[in-house]
Amino acid sequence: MTGTAVMTGILPQEFAELQPFAGKWAKPTEYERAAERRSATPEQLKAFYDAILLRLPDILERIDRYPLGEVTGGDRLLLHMALSLAEIAPHVEFYKSDPHVPFAFKEERMFGMHSGIAD
């Protein structure tokens, strides 16, 4: 693996308390993470934010054990969850946990293409 852990969605044992959030938030692309955010309730955003923020320093330390762009296994799921935190952070920190960007162009009509590193 990337193999087993990514397929089964099992986080490293040290992060077991985040396991209930992995099914929704360990998504490999910005497109999917944004879609999960839009389909979440404000309460779901806040619950995930509060839980993962406590472990953010540990996750960043973990993913930096790998060369850039080469995180594998359960740690790759943690990277995806950290990227989901980046995706929802403005909503919790600035938009009162509104799952949508307030007063915005319809998000589904804006497309992204990013050079370089795959999530």
Added chain:
Amino acid sequence: MNAQSKMPLLAPYPELGEAPIPVEPYLSQDYYDKEIEKIFRRDWLVVGREEEIAKPGDYKVKRLDFARTSVILIRGKDGKIGAFHNVCRHRGNKVVTETGGEETLGSNKAAVVTCRFHGWVYNAKGELVDVPQQQKFPACFDRAENGLIPIHVDSWAGFIFINLAETPSRTLTEFLGGVVEHFDGYPFDDITHCHTYYAHINCNWKTGMDAFCEGYHVPTIHAGSFPGLTDYWQGDVAFNGEHRSIAFYSNGMNPPTPVGTAANALFGASIALARDEPFPLPKLVNPGRHPNWGFEQTTVFPNFLIHVGAGLWFTHQFWPVAQGKCLWEGKYYLKAPKTNAQYWAQRYAVILQRNAWLEDTATMEDTQEALLSGVLKQMNLQDDEIMLRHQFHIVNGRVNGE
């Protein structure tokens, strides 16, 4: 006139006037047709960055809907970039199938492109180098006369420009004029990690441009994503021919938040978050070296906005598609991250910027629809909207000229 009127940005440019500008240029089909004929088909237009086609044989196809064509940009074995209409000289099929939509990237080791209809092969100079079953064509058919139809192409600071005119009236250097010196030394080539967003928007291309060319909207439109940038001011207005520059200063940055602060400590990648490290700028950018300088915006006429900040830069481009339709492309450039944690930090900054762009683009269709009512005849512009005023004068001069 407003007795307390203060227009320090506009004051040195009395030729721009103080009167409202007309709405007609945003609504008239005739005006649009003239813009395409007299501007977009005659001037140099940015279509990419050199690093997108870095190696010999790399190519990029970009749609140019306003001209109902698309351009193949291909780097030859000699390192030179050729530009050609994506039209096969046989029966006109697209040589490169545009699988990528607006932009299709590809690479060919032999530095050729091959039409998949009947297999005609063209090299990076546009020469037709192979025709399957050529013996079945009549004697009058000459490969040498049937290369790809060329488009003028040139580069500045890594930006690839094309010009659709048969004979451009100006070289790229003449066209850019003072813009070249303005950006002298800015490390575009060193900050190349690109995050791109795009959308088709139902508005005139200028309605889109306008929304990005003034700071007046920041306290309202960006109250969500950039709550710390509301106390802003503009300065350093510079006009270089058709091109224009203006700087944005701010008395604040976004308030510290747990995730924003964590990301910013790993990589300063946002215009809304403070950066401490010094960053060398061209002498004409933030000439006073003011600590509250945020970024500067230069419009490369007609449709390309370059924003340079400290350690990051980003662009907007509005491509006319029809009178009331355009393609918006936003590209955000950062230095390549060195670690996975830096990559995470950059994504936070880019997502915040993406959301700000969703706030910007939200106004454009509403504005266009309201203008279509026909009830508004002119627009009132304040001092911070001087770039819109300059755009109107330049575009109008060209549309009504010769």
